[in-house]
Amino acid sequence: MINGLNPLSTLIKRKVNSAKEGGRCVTCLSPYASHGLCLGCRNDLPRNRWYCYSCALPLAFATPGMRCGECQTALPPFTRALIPWRYQFPVDGMIGRYKYHGHRKFIRPLLADFSQFLDQQLLPEQRPDLLIPAPMHWLRRWQRGFNQAQDIAEFVGTRLDIPVAADVVRRRRRTSAQRGLNRADRLVNLANVFEVCGAIPERVAIVDDVVTTGATVRVLARALADAGARDIQIWALARTPG
Ligand SMILES: [Zn+2]
Ligand SMILES: [Zn+2]
Structure with a gap:
């Protein structure tokens, strides 16, 4: 004993x-x-078959390179988003069981396929130099016990042989949910929320589990661009339909 x-x-x-x-x-x-x-x-699995080239918003139909209305109005601060699934059954449940209950077996099948998807999509010159998990406020991380974005980044980073830096961006404060807020309120909610505290290479990918409205990754990408990144990609498992 x-x-x-x-x-x-x-x-x-x-x-x-x-x-x-x-x-x-x-x-x-x-x-x-x-x-x-x-x-x-x-x-x-609900494949994100037709999507906006820039932010991967699911569309009813799209030709290659087509952009959604929001990205046409204001080009986002990132180059493109690689998001293979829509946040619908059963992907929503698989991510939820993992994220809110800590059952990693629900996410494992997605992670293996996600790495393969990224490997197929990326041309050698598009490979990021660094993966940056979307940062979580320390209190939320402490409550949950892990940051799902960091878990995902470490899995694909190992598979694709790209380093992960979980500490180069800090989330200054917690924010209320973005859903239900209009564009202006979302930006107020997220103002100055991220602090870059490390060196950022030119080519990076922000990694997250789900992209909902896209407001958070826009603000985070803007902070990374201000810190010197020139080519910013968004890598996530699932995108919420508009
Ligand atoms: Zn878009
Ligand atoms: Zn089955």
Whole structure:
């Protein structure tokens, strides 16, 4: 017994638990899954098929390079957004179970596919020099125990061999939810929220789990551009439809 824990019984318990979950699809519980998803569920994931070239907002139809109304009105401070899924069933539930309940097995199938997607999309000259996870306010991070954006950045950073810097941007204060606010209120809500406190290379990618209105990544990208970044990409798992 070490500190009241019996290592052997812990090990056995873990083995029993993993046998119970072993290889089942995380969404339909089919036993025929590979990397956490069965073939049917993987094919049914809501792919972001038509989207704005700049901010990846899902569109009913789009030709390559087409931009949404908001990006046509004001070109965003980032070059492009690479976001493979729409924030809809079952991707919303998979991200939610991971983010709010800490169940990492729900996110693993998405992470593997996400790395592959990025690898296919990026030309060698478009590869960022640094991945910057969207920063979380320290209090929220302490409450949750982890920053999901940092988890995702570290996973894809390892797969694509790109360094991750989780401490070059700080979130000064907590902000209220952006949804339901108009454009002007969103910008007031986010004014001076990010502080860049490290050297920023020319080519970076901001990594996050979900891009909702796009206001946060716009403000964060602006702060990175002011700090010297010239080519800023947004990498996220899912984008909320407008
Ligand atoms: Zn399934
Ligand atoms: Zn757009």
